Amino acid sequence: MSVDKKTVAKIADLARIAVREDELDPLAAELNNILGWIEQLSEVNTDGVAPMTSVVEVALPWREDKVTDGGYRDEILANAPDSAHGFFTVPKVIE
Amino acid sequence: MEKYIPKYIQGATGDWEVVIGLEIHAQVASEAKLFSGSSTKFGADPNTHVSFVCSAMPGMLPVINEECIRQAVRTGLAMGCEIHLRSVFDRKNYFYADLPQGYQISQFKDPIVGEGEIIVDLEDGTTKTIGVERLHLEQDAGKSMHDQHPTQTYVDLNRSGVALMEIVSKPDMRSAEEAGAYFRKIRTLVRYAGTCDGNMDQGSMRADVNVSVRRPGAELGIRSETKNVNSVRFMMQVIEFETRRQIDLLEDGGEVFQETRQFDPASGTTSSLRSKEEAHDYRYFPDPDLLPLEFTQEFVDDLAKALPELPDAKRNRLINDLGVSAYNAAVLVAEKESADYFESLLDSLAHKTGKAKEELAKQAANWVIGDLFGALKKTGKSISESPVSLKDGAELLALQIDGTISGRIAKDVFEIMLDTGKNPELIVEEKGLKQVSDTGAIDAIIDEVIADNQDKLVQYRGGKDKLFGFFVGQVMKKTQGKANPQVVNQLLKPKLDG
Amino acid sequence: MTDLTKLTLAEARDGLAKGDFTSRELTQQHLAAMEKGRELNSFIVETTDIALDMADKADEMIKAGRGTGMTGIPIAVKDLFCTRDIHSCAASHILDGFKPKYESTVTANLWQDGAVMLGKTNMDEFAMGSSNETSYYGPVNNPWRATKQDGRLSENNYVPGGSSGGSVAAVAGHLALAATGSDTGGSIRQPAAFTGLVGLKPTYGRCSRWGMIAFASSLDQAGPITKTVRDAAIMMESMASYDDKDSTSVNRNVPNYEHALTGDIRGMKIGIPKEYRMDGMPQEIEKLWQQGIEWMKAAGAEIIDISLPHTKYALPTYYIVAPAEASSNLARYDGVKYGLRVEGNGLSGMYKNTRAAGFGDEVKRRILIGTYVLSAGYYDAYYLKAQKIRTLIAQDFAKAYEKVDVILTPTAPSPAFAMGEKSNDPIAMYLNDIFTVPASLAGLPAISVPAGLSADALPLGLQLIGRAFDEETMLRAAHVLEHAADYTAQPKIWWGEK
């Protein structure tokens, strides 16, 4: 499996990272280099092996259904690059 | 139960069949959100029911709300679905302004609830079984407001992280009516189980509607998915519109594209949500911040035992044990409030009259559906807003049953109750509406009536039996309807017969 | 007054308790050293006023007899930990100006015990790197420089290792008595080895991840970076806790780790994995490892050869799992809630420009790799396969621990290298973590202990890997190893003297 320019553009788009046209080829080369090295995993026989879900052997803790958090809007918005009337604001979503 | 008859749609080039699947999002009834301790209450000021966790601050982590787990299991049980003792939370990755984490925690490969079946009643008296594919738990997103500012979208995260149950049907529905019946049935079930308030105005329940068409018996066609439809009426409009649109397209030699569409309530039409089809790739993978969700069969059994009586069981009991008609039973159980009102009324009535419920149920059901529902419908009120309290309703029926007032008078009293909200005993007392059963008084009136209508008496005795009713009517008229009709009958017959 | 910055944490604790000096004095000396040591670029933020305030409070605690092992100890905090109202940016441009309104559990534990915060330390951006050259705030310089053939110190700067490069430089340069680090694939242990320090990564789940900016959730663990094993034991006890805000936190009592340092490892079984003897491993590393084996044998331990057959696959496995999780964890940096925003064409343009400008090359590289391995069609071949191999790696360890109590290996395949030497070859850089990554994938505790010097007089470390939640046995062995190695070397000060 090797990635081409088009694939790099596609995954950069999925990851929402702007990539200039002239960066695509070098990026593809870098990714292929890493993916090629990762390729050695295919020699491991993993038939019947369960994928790891967690390294800790404990049960998922459950929280009580109680309102214990929230109610501090100023702190929620304190770091926002932009906000208005208690809302986060973003450039208008054009669909 | 009658046999289900498939419904085909006639096109210009032959018959078509519509295939419908629904993904219903039902908001879990809980105090706090799925993975954080902030409130789920509707209608708060923007971003006030938001914690550092639901605003995806760096380093924040999810911890699951146990009530949301229980609610999902209860819902699964209510739908007769398989409950999975082990399920997994996955991340569904995509970017959107109201999705602060950049992913939604959902369940993909291993949902908490698996397959089940729902039986729905159709208007023609038939029933249909519709398969449930799965139910999974997931986080709701926040809310984007596009109309507050000319160049900006405003984002409120109050809903962000609220627990949703996504209930996915099999593509088993073949008409708008069936889809509507299925949606209503699910709504009834979650409301009985107490797992979702079913409040569509507040977005507590909404559906993604998948529609495709095909020639009868052919392979499934390409489907469109119309997102976030928030009423049964709209959903049925979506199906009608999409069915027509797709058939027209195909008959004109075109093709249907798999796409996401949105519904416009003003025009009753759907339109493509994205001008350019954007390739979605959600890159699901198990959320490493959470371990698999595991519980025991005993946990499930305890929840099952504590579930309230569900609509199907209740309906059967009303019909078989209490003698309520099938139609009335269906109407009563459709809304949990109606069924609750009826059952409480019946309890109170049995208590007041000392009679068994079986003896009273039929009459009580007739009154609730005929009189009360009729009145509520006229005023556009729901049963919880009824101007006639449970206690007063039961009292009114009791007055009728113990003979204090006649059925005729009861209707008048009910009208007054609706207008004034007064207690029926008080109304009867004030207006002197008590039924007259005193034989002496009635005797005297009968004599008067016979004396005034000698000509009719002759005709009656000459064989015109029907005139019996005329004499009864005259007696009732003279007593302003208060005479006990049974007593009138008993006394009148021998006198007329001579 | 004596130079208090040369004390160990344990010595400082004892001095404070005896009243030989105050925390204010101890803190002031470190603040002065920090000023002088700015050339190391180990701190991004110096919290001078806060430090003196905290020192005064600590002095009161000690006076009132409420002192703990950490009370009054001036420490540096990796920029990965969220500290309330103080710059917490994971050395990334994308979190520009972010000051959280909350305190990470690990730092809160330390402050609760009276530790003193000197500032936030530099690191590889989002902890992605093994040389601390990827920070938005510039590379960190290792206090150590190679000694040339002629006995003079090299003029070149050396890397401190990464990602906790700022933390190790601060401690090795005696700007802080100890520091917090975080370890995802070796980010505590490898830099500790590069700077002649002790670096401890506890069992996954031992320290809360709440408030620690996430890189790869299933691997990230906080731990101490200290001058001695005893110091690590003292600091570890303070940092560790069960936290109900972290679903992967493990509810176990935190032992008194210092009590584990008995100096007696007679009969302890120490495993030597043959697969760690890699092709092309420098002779001096091999020699040091052999020396470590001899020391442990001399102390009465039993040396047992073991096999960890999937060792060579650990690194490529890690470079699927960690980037996959990172690609999702870093999706929240989108210019909406905090940090950098770079406007663009609409919402999507804003996302793309913000993330292009805010993330450095290595972070972008890993996000792209992670996005790719999770994308449709590749998930099974990459991510799922890697998680299966991860199971095999964990099983290798589990099998080994049937026979041994701890495992001894080198920490890194080389000593510190010159700045820029490997920054153009990602894989060469990744190979730095070849010995540290397997324990990370298996969630096991591991510690690096300074054990000798390279040919050009740079520090070298040996690693001990313990059983899950058996940090005590591992610390006991590390303590013995430390004493046997009798490592006393200190960097020659080249900074701040001009």
Ligand SMILES: [Mg+2]
């Ligand atoms: Mg859906």
Ligand SMILES: [Zn+2]
């Ligand atoms: Zn959904």
